Amino acid sequence: MSTTGIGASVRRTEDQRFITGKGHYTDDIDRPGQTYAYFLRSPHAHAKIRSIDSKAAAAAPGVVAVLTGTELAADKIGNLICGWMIHSKDGSPMKMSAHPALANGKANHVGDAVAVVIAATLAQARDAAEKIKVDYEVLPAIADPAAAQKPGAPQIHDVAPNNTIYQWHLGDPKAVETAFKSAKHVTKLDIVNNRLAPSAMEPRVAIAEYDSGTGHLTLWNTSQNPHVARLVIAAFVGMAPEHKLRVIAPDVGGGFGSKIFIYPEEVVALWASRRVGRPVKWTSDRSEAFLTDAHGRDHVTHAEMAFDGDGKILALRAKTIANLGAYMSTFSSSVPTYLYATLLSGQYGTPQIYCEVDAVYTNTVPVDAYRGAGRPEATFVVERLIEVGAREMKMDPAELRRKNFVKTFPHQTPVIMTYDSGDYDASLKKALEMSDYKGFDKRKREAAKHGKLRGIGFSNYIEACGIAPSQAVGSLGCGVGLWESAEVRVNPTGSVEVLTGTHAHGQGHETTFAQVVSERLGIAIDTISIVHGDTDKVQFGMGTYGSRSGAVGISAIVKALDKVEAKAKKVAAYMLEAAEGDIEFKDGKFSVAGTDKSAAWGEVALNAYIAHKFAGADLEPGLKEGAFYDPTNFTFPAGCHICEVEVDAETGTTEIVAWTAVDDFGIVVNPMIVEGQVHGGIAQGVGQALCEGVVYDKAGQLVTGSYMDYSMPRADIFPSLKVSTTVTRCPSNPLGIRGCGEAGAIAAPAAVMNAITNAIGTENIAMPATPAAVWAAIQANKLPKAA
Amino acid sequence: MAAVSMTVNGKPVTADVDPRTLLVQYLRENLRLTGTHVGCDTSQCGACVVHVNGKAIKSCTVLALQLEGANVLTIEGLAPADGPLHPMQEAFRENHGLQCGYCTPGMIMTAVDMVRRKGNDLDDHTIREELEGNICRCTGYHNIVKAIAAGGKAMRGSDAASKAAE
Numbered sequence: 001m002s003t004t005g006i007g008a009s010v011r012r013t014e015d016q017r018f019i020t021g022k023g024h025y026t027d028d029i030d031r032p033g034q035t036y037a038y039f040l041r042s043p044h045a046h047a048k049i050r051s052i053d054s055k056a057a058a059a060a061p062g063v064v065a066v067l068t069g070t071e072l073a074a075d076k077i078g079n080l081i082c083g084w085m086i087h088s089k090d091g092s093p094m095k096m097s098a099h100p101a102l103a104n105g106k107a108n109h110v111g112d113a114v115a116v117v118i119a120a121t122l123a124q125a126r127d128a129a130e131k132i133k134v135d136y137e138v139l140p141a142i143a144d145p146a147a148a149q150k151p152g153a154p155q156i157h158d159v160a161p162n163n164t165i166y167q168w169h170l171g172d173p174k175a176v177e178t179a180f181k182s183a184k185h186v187t188k189l190d191i192v193n194n195r196l197a198p199s200a201m202e203p204r205v206a207i208a209e210y211d212s213g214t215g216h217l218t219l220w221n222t223s224q225n226p227h228v229a230r231l232v233i234a235a236f237v238g239m240a241p242e243h244k245l246r247v248i249a250p251d252v253g254g255g256f257g258s259k260i261f262i263y264p265e266e267v268v269a270l271w272a273s274r275r276v277g278r279p280v281k282w283t284s285d286r287s288e289a290f291l292t293d294a295h296g297r298d299h300v301t302h303a304e305m306a307f308d309g310d311g312k313i314l315a316l317r318a319k320t321i322a323n324l325g326a327y328m329s330t331f332s333s334s335v336p337t338y339l340y341a342t343l344l345s346g347q348y349g350t351p352q353i354y355c356e357v358d359a360v361y362t363n364t365v366p367v368d369a370y371r372g373a374g375r376p377e378a379t380f381v382v383e384r385l386i387e388v389g390a391r392e393m394k395m396d397p398a399e400l401r402r403k404n405f406v407k408t409f410p411h412q413t414p415v416i417m418t419y420d421s422g423d424y425d426a427s428l429k430k431a432l433e434m435s436d437y438k439g440f441d442k443r444k445r446e447a448a449k450h451g452k453l454r455g456i457g458f459s460n461y462i463e464a465c466g467i468a469p470s471q472a473v474g475s476l477g478c479g480v481g482l483w484e485s486a487e488v489r490v491n492p493t494g495s496v497e498v499l500t501g502t503h504a505h506g507q508g509h510e511t512t513f514a515q516v517v518s519e520r521l522g523i524a525i526d527t528i529s530i531v532h533g534d535t536d537k538v539q540f541g542m543g544t545y546g547s548r549s550g551a552v553g554i555s556a557i558v559k560a561l562d563k564v565e566a567k568a569k570k571v572a573a574y575m576l577e578a579a580e581g582d583i584e585f586k587d588g589k590f591s592v593a594g595t596d597k598s599a600a601w602g603e604v605a606l607n608a609y610i611a612h613k614f615a616g617a618d619l620e621p622g623l624k625e626g627a628f629y630d631p632t633n634f635t636f637p638a639g640c641h642i643c644e645v646e647v648d649a650e651t652g653t654t655e656i657v658a659w660t661a662v663d664d665f666g667i668v669v670n671p672m673i674v675e676g677q678v679h680g681g682i683a684q685g686v687g688q689a690l691c692e693g694v695v696y697d698k699a700g701q702l703v704t705g706s707y708m709d710y711s712m713p714r715a716d717i718f719p720s721l722k723v724s725t726t727v728t729r730c731p732s733n734p735l736g737i738r739g740c741g742e743a744g745a746i747a748a749p750a751a752v753m754n755a756i757t758n759a760i761g762t763e764n765i766a767m768p769a770t771p772a773a774v775w776a777a778i779q780a781n782k783l784p785k786a787a
Numbered sequence: 788m789a790a791v792s793m794t795v796n797g798k799p800v801t802a803d804v805d806p807r808t809l810l811v812q813y814l815r816e817n818l819r820l821t822g823t824h825v826g827c828d829t830s831q832c833g834a835c836v837v838h839v840n841g842k843a844i845k846s847c848t849v850l851a852l853q854l855e856g857a858n859v860l861t862i863e864g865l866a867p868a869d870g871p872l873h874p875m876q877e878a879f880r881e882n883h884g885l886q887c888g889y890c891t892p893g894m895i896m897t898a899v900d901m902v903r904r905k906g907n908d909l910d911d912h913t914i915r916e917e918l919e920g921n922i923c924r925c926t927g928y929h930n931i932v933k934a935i936a937a938g939g940k941a942m943r944g945s946d947a948a949s950k951a952a953e
Contacts, residue, residue: 011880018888019876019895021822021862028821123805201826201834201889201924253824253889254924286827506887506925672883676930680886683927707831707922715918715928720911744927 005519006735009672012511013525014504023251026205026222031279034207035064037269038125039282040115040132041291042107045141045363045700046154049105049114049134056131057117062124064276066132067268068115069104077101077271078238080262082328083479086166086337086359094166097157097361099327101237101264101271107136108156108326109363110702111291113264118272118280141363141700145323146300148360156326156361163361165324166333170341170415171317171354179315179352183306187389193377194767195298195323195694196687197710198370200505202253203284204293208269212277216244217270223249223533224259224503225543228480230535232262232330239270249533252505256684257369258293259505260545261330265292290705295694296370298323299336299377305385311395313404315352316344318381322359322367329368333359338416338476339374339464345413346382347424347460347638348404353414363700369545371684371745372463379461383750387458388763397754398432401460416476417464419636426726427662428460431640434722435660440644452646453761454657457754459641461747465739466551466635466732483630484548485541486556488517488564490623492609494602495527498560501541502553503533507741508673509549515669516554516735520561522588523601539626547739550669551635555733559627567623572604574614635730637738639663641682643751647759652775654690654756659721661747666730666738674740678723681744687713688745689752693768711768793857795820796864804851811835813851814861822862822892826922833921836893836900837861843900845920862892865899874941875899875934884934886925894931897921902939909939 004010017023054066080099087093098104103112115132119125140154147153148163156163180186200222207220217240223229226247234242252259265282273280284292303318322336341355386404390397402425411419432438440456447454467473470481487499498517502509514528531537544553565585572590573580582593591598599607604623607613611621644658661678668674691711695703704710729736749767756774757763762781765773792801795818802817814820814837823846826834835846838860866873875898878884885891901917902909909917914932923931 012883014888015880015885018885018891019862019872019879020866021820021892023822023888025821025824025889027825028815030816123807199924200887201832201922202824202887203826251888253826254887256924285825286829286832508886676883676886676926679927679929680925681927684924706829707827708829712831712922712924714922715915715932718915718928720932721927721929 002519004515004525006515006667006669008515008670010511010515010525010670012508013514014508014510025202025251025253026207026220027283029207029220031207031209034279034281035118035120035276036122036125037272037280037282038117038122038129039113039265040129042103042110042112042114044107044136044138045110045143046139046156047107047136048139049103049107050137051135052115053133054115057128060124060128060131062120063117063128064120064278065118065272066115067272069100069102072100072102072271073104075271076238077267078236080264080267081232081236082330082333084331084334085477085479086168086333088166089169094333095160095164096328097159101267109365110700111365112326116268116272118276143362143364143696143698143700145298145321145360145362148362149358156363160361165328165359165361167358168337169356172352172414173354175352176315176317176354180306183314184309185307185389185393186304187385187392188304189384189388191301191303191381191384192766193297193299193301193380194688196296196370196692197290197694198256198258198293198296199712200254200256200258203286203289204259204263204265205283206266206269207279207281208273209279210274210277216246217274218246218248219266219270220248220250221266222252222259223247224252224255224505224545226503226533226535227501227541228543229262229266233267233270237267239267247535249503252503255505256371257296257373257545260543261294261368263292287706290702290710291365294329294366294368295325296367297377298367301381303381303385305389307389307393311393311400311403313348313350316350316385317354318344320355320357322357323362323364324359325362325364325366327366329366332366332368334478335369335374340378342416343375343378343462343464344382344415346379347406347462349406351414364696371681372742375463375742376685376746376749379459379746380750383459383461384753387754397458398428398437401458402428418633420633420731421728422636422638422664423726423728424460424638427638427640427664430724430726431642431660431662434662434724435642435644435658447646453649453759454644454646455755455759457643457751457758459747459751459754461743462636462638463742463746464634465547465637465742466631467546467548468634469631480542481630482542483628484552484556485539485626485628486560487624487626488557488560490564490605490608492606494523494605496521496523497529497531498557499531499538500553500557501538501543502549503544507544507549508670512669512673513554513557516557517561521601547637547741550737551730551733551739552629552631554735554737556627556629558734559629560625563625563627564623567625568604568608570619571608572599575599575604575607631732633732635666635732635738637663637665637740637743639743639747641747641751643755645755645759647756647774649778652771652778654769654774656686656717656719659719661721661723661744662726663740663743664726664728664738665740666728667736668725675723677740678744679721681742682721682748683713683718684745685748686718686752689749689767689769690717691768691770789852791852791855793854793859795859796861806852808851809847810849810851810854811846814846820861820863824889824892826890831922832890833897834890834893836896838896838900843897862896865895874945875938878934878938878941882930882934882937884926884931890921890923894921894923898935898938901935902942907939907943909936
């Protein structure tokens with residue numbers, strides 16, 4: 001292993017600009033003649049818009065335009081769409097409502113954009129917005145997904161009776177029914193997977209500029225996938241032809257899923273910039289982010305697991321209501337279906353699974369993918385069931401898991417997925433040793449001496465990453481292919497630019513991707529640039545989410561490198577006057593087998609461009625190759641996280657005293673970066689379990705609308721995390737990478753809740769397990785049980 | 788509009804600003820010092836931390852006009868231009884104390900202040916408590932805590948010079 005190649009913890013090359021304040025985030029960009037957009041948003045969860053009087057606002061100082069849904073419709077700007085078709089069990093297509101970028105006639109959630117003011121300064125735009133008079137007819141609202149389908153519930157969209165978007169299912173209900181009848185033990189749980197605000201620290205930004213001379217539009221935005229944004233805004237919203245729309249996503253300050261989606265503000269900025277003939281800039285503030293960035297999770301589930309007398313899992317069934325909010329966001333339909341129910345087998349050889357999912361509209365912010373997207377919800381169901389099952393059957397939770405692990409591969413689950421490889425016992429064994437599981441009872445006794453309830457909880461998660469084989473997702477309703485592209489451009493001096501269709505917003509691609517290239521070409525890492533995030537530079541790409549950039553994005557780079565090497569060998573053959581088949585390439589040097597004749601990488605690169613040694617008819621000049629890599633399977637990262645807590649029964653306060661994570665990500669390019677991804681994922685999962693939760697009141701008002709009310713995890717709630725890996729090479733991609741970005745967020749909530757419930761001796765507690773919730777659960781458990 | 792004069796990163800600056808202009812807006816929009824970030828609107832996240840007269844403050848919670856005559860240091864001025872990085876900057880890179888980089892300038896400015904107030908040898912518990920006013924969504928704080936501990940040690944002796952620069 002070289003010091004900068006695959007497996008080395010290379011310090012990140014992108015850090016120089018971030019630690020010196022020289023990053024280039026979207027809000028750092030200003031354009032000449034720029035105006036500012038300020039959105040007037042509905043204060044009501046559900047209201048008819050009878051009229052909008054914007055005369056006073058339009059006459060206010062600095063105002064360039066005041067625009068509403070009426071003008072948007074008149075200009076025939078299309079709706080935002082959800083790009084993944086789900087069919088209900090009766091065969092009917094999902095009920096997708098219209099989603100105009102500015103509300104037209106009705107506002108459907110607090111924060112729904114009703115009008116936009118474009119002014120010379122942001123302060124002027126904000127001041128003018130206060131002068132807009134909107135006559136609302138307030139309608140009854142619904143925020144609770146469990147109540148959305150009930151008779152008499154307020155109806156949000158005509159296209160979706162009973163607020164029901166789809167009633168989907170997966171699996172064989174009869175086989176599951178039969179299995180449950182034969183069970184010796186059935187564990188049942190009611191689970192609420194709490195609604196979360198993704199909260200990337202950089203709020204969203206959109207800057208749009210129209211060039212009236214060429215008809216080109218440029219959008220700078222905080223996107224995880226600028227090409228998908230361009231495609232949707234061109235093909236569905238109809239803003240501009242694709243070739244006349246450029247989307248640039250420069251440094252992006254975190255995404256976690258929330259910056260995958262195409263948002264109304266981007267559409268409005270583009271449209272307004274064309275109307276007013278000046279650049280338009282919109283920067284979300286945090287309050288606006290709570291009201292407009294897609295939220296995550298929000299499932300209500302009843303789940304059951306059937307065991308035989310020996311503790312073998314016979315079957316699992318689950319019924320879930322998934323809240324998709326007021327409109328269907330870009331990929332929202334896929335999250336509670338194919339990203340959720342397909343993982344309900346967990347790490348176990350569960351023979352039969354049946355899952356029903358009803359997706360509903362409510363008068364809340366749209367819900368879509370958030371770090372893990374469906375897989376944290378699935379893991380929570382499976383890992384809570386098996387832990388509670390172990391307690392009910394008085395079995396050791398580690399032993400019950402081990403008994404049920406999938407041990408032979410490939411393994412076909414009853415819910416679509418084919419697990420390629422893995423060794424779940426290896427990660428469990430290592431985690432048990434690292435966490436000193438054997439010593440837990442002693443630690444529990446010692447904790448009791450100082451008045452604390454100590455608990456331990458496992459989470460043996462699996463996830464489907466490397467998203468995704470295009471044909472497979474196409475057959476499941478996805479509107480796009482999920483391959484990735486790469487282009488390797490070798491310069492005449494031998495330095496290299498790699499263009500990738502993935503996008504980095506904290507993952508360190510500029511370093512890890514360069515490590516792969518450095519090792520392959522035998523050149524220094526500082527002679528390699530990774531280029532991403534600009535549709536004028538990178539031809540096409542699907543972006544970054546679903547832990548796909550390593551497994552899919554790097555695979556595309558490897559494929560392009562194969563082609564570069566093949567062509568460079570041809571050039572070297574001419575230079576060295578040898579047969580192409582005799583050229584060997586190693587450590588940045590081309591040599592003729594069995595001779596001392598060689599040419600350095602830089603010499604070959606130069607010769608490819610000067611083309612003095614070969615005729616163009618035989619070999620084209622230049623050294624630049626592109627590749628599209630379409631995966632043949634999902635990848636399956638898996639692992640074991642063990643959380644240990646101490647609960648103060650008097651105050652309900654939970655302290656996480658130890659955390660052990662052993663993950664199998666396949667081959668790891670940069671262990672330092674991968675550990676960082678695990679730390680961050682765990683923190684988000686712990687946040688979900690201990691403190692985070694979006695709260696709406698009955699009228700659909702957002703109660704948790706700022707960081708004063710929405711409890712973000714701070715540094716002081718975490719212990720030092722013990723993180724390690726086991727390695728089972730992924731068989732389906734060239735480097736054997738599984739992916740690591742979401743694992744922590746998927747594993748953590750179940751580990752925390754299994755530990756807390758172990759400590760307090762009752763399963764009746766929902767996330768977030770705040771001190772008040774824990775205290776209440778302890779008190780309720782003390783009450784005499786009804787006979 | 789109202790006039791305000793202060794020293795930013797060692798340079799005297801004067802401007803006419805709308806009285807409601809926050810320090811962070813003044814730094815970002817007037818002076819184009821965009822390393823200081825805005826991550827919230829309730830003074831919780833700490834992405835905007837700068838030093839005023841040698842102490843860490845949240846630049847989103849003070850008006851530019853309040854800082855007449857003040858000495859302001861931002862992330863751009865922490866290390867001399869073209870000179871070596873400040874030990875805390877170097878510690879963040881060495882310990883992978885950042886991912887997306889958005890909270891990082893505020894974290895580093897807070898960390899330098901923390902070391903000056905609490906000393907060069909900071910234990911985990913102290914660092915975590917002291918980070919109450921800074922939110923990071925990427926790192927889980929694990930490597931930030933490591934970075935600050937290492938940066939604190941590395942600042943021993945070298946801080947007198949950088950303090951003099953303020």
